């Protein structure tokens with residue numbers, strides 16, 4: 001379980017509260033969509049959870065670990081077990097999907113493996129299994145640079161899973177994809193929440209949130225405006241966006 005208590009992020013000389021007293025409890029297997037107007041704090045919240053931004057106030061517990069108090073080891077827990085999915089994943093264009101999944105990204109993989117590309121056979125089988133789960137088996141030997149945007153995003157998810165991600169944070173992972181590919185990516189993430197107990201926290205368009213998220217959290221001016229089970233928003237909730 002993830003506990004966020006009274007997270008506040010203050011920036012600038014005028015001490016603007018870009019996140020203001022955010023408290024959340026998140027269970028494994030949840031697919032949480034963050035929605036809200038531009039500037040409401042969605043990206044900042046994701047970055048604070050990923051420990052890419054400092055917290056001004058608050059406490060953050062993941063399982064038994066107090067992330068903020070445990071310093072380096074807390075940060076390491078997040079970098080090992082949590083994955084940040086970029087809007088356009090950085091994939092080496094000349095590397096095949098399989099190799100991308102096997103080699104991982106810096107921070108997840110020993111340097112010698114990144115340099116030599118050497119892998120064990122059980123890692124190979126594991127990577128193929130994950131590619132199959134993501135519907136990419138027939139793309140395993142295709143270079144990342146020739147894959148479609150949706151396929152690249154799914155390779156990035158496969159890479160995160162292969163390296164033990166338990167939580168995926170995703171900032172607009174479907175922006176720039178055509179509607180069908182975008183839906184495919186979100187559908188895949190939702191399926192992994194159910195089958196692998198993956199936890200996903202993502203900024204996604206409202207229509208996809210309503211169809212696939214198990215929970216929708218609305219943000220407004222850095223505060224939580226609503227926190228509901230995944231469903232169609234009421235008109236009152238829509239007016240908050």
Ligand SMILES: Nc1ncnc2c1ncn2[C@@H]1O[C@H](COP(=O)(O)OP(=O)(O)OP(=O)(O)O)[C@@H](O)[C@H]1O
Pocket residue numbers: 011012018036037038039040041042043044045
């Ligand atoms: N380091 C910073 N210094 C000053 N202002 C900041 C800083 N970080 C975030 N902000 C401001 O905080 C607000 C929230 O930004 P954030 O990027 O989290 O919003 P968002 O909801 O993700 O917006 P969008 O939907 O447009 O991506 C914005 O007004 C932004 O300009």
